[in-house]
Amino acid sequence: MPxxxxxxxxxxxxxAIAAEKGAARNTLLAYGRDLGHAADWLAGRxxxxxxxxxxxxxxxxxxxxxEGMSRATRARRLSALKQFFRFAYDEDWRDDNPTLRIDGPGRAQRLPGTLTEAEVARMLDAARDHGADNVTRARNACLFELLYATGLRVSELVSLPHAALRGAPEMLMVRGKGGKDRLVPLSDPARAAVAVWLTHRDRAEEAARDRGHPASRFLFPARGKDGxxxxxxxxxxVKEVAARAGLDPERVSPHVLRHAFATHLLAGGADLRVIQTLLGHADLGSTEIYTHVLDERLRDLVMAHHPLARPREADD
Structure with a gap:
């Protein structure tokens, strides 16, 4: 122990970072684990x-x-240490920052997994049919339509307040990382799925109140500690729906659907800055990775249409 x-x-x-930067609970837990691991290692010596x-x-x-830890893990742990020692220096706990000149291994640029538009369509169809009853199927349809229409992070999606979706809005206000708000447009299919789900949700909530349970403020209420x-x-x-859609569940995750949202927008001609705003990325560099997903498609386009890419006929 430290x-x-x-x-x-x-x-x-x-x-301090929870108060000053509005760091999410999962971020705080990750920082705590990484710093605790470093403290344990140092204490052991x-x-x-x-x-x-x-x-x-x-x-x-x-x-x-x-120990064979991945480059991404080592980079993340050094990042936590850099932030901790920067804070220690700013608070006058120390008169130096020992990480100032230490360069990390960096993160390998890994192309995000994604799905084709046809595969996403199969997922959406499967979600509408997945569930033991109409209520569950309506909830699943709403979850997947919202995710693909908005590209929300999982934590943003499951914690949506139901008040944000009342009145069939064309835009949704989302509270993202660091407590920053952003607006994302809602597609017609997503709005329709929300309307159907709200009818089922409100009926279930009314029955729960009759049994003495408090009202939930969430769009997707549950009995767990988060509500x-x-x-x-x-x-x-997501894994269940992927299997129902005939896709390999190992290929599909909520993050892959978020990638599909961004990739399909980019392929359709959307501006990278717009996609950055919709995804809630603070840095454009986080969004630019999606351009690499299209490299092969662009290369095929050039090879198919550029005159110099066509094979030349042999001279007689």
């Missing part, structure tokens, strides 16, 4: 995170590589 002083320092750091030197941090990163469908449950639901 030394008491390190545990207090990590807790203070997490409280007689050191302490709060007193770590640049050499200590570099030795820790070398140990992660030796709405969990991210884990939706992840499993």
């Amino acid at each position: 030394a008491p002083a390190d545990a207090r320092a990590i807790a203070t750091f997490l409280e 007689g050191g302490a995170l709060s007193a770590a030197t640049a050499g200590d941090i570099e030795a820790y990163l070398v140990s992660l590589d030796a 709405h469908m969990s991210r884990v449950r939706f992840f499993g639901l």
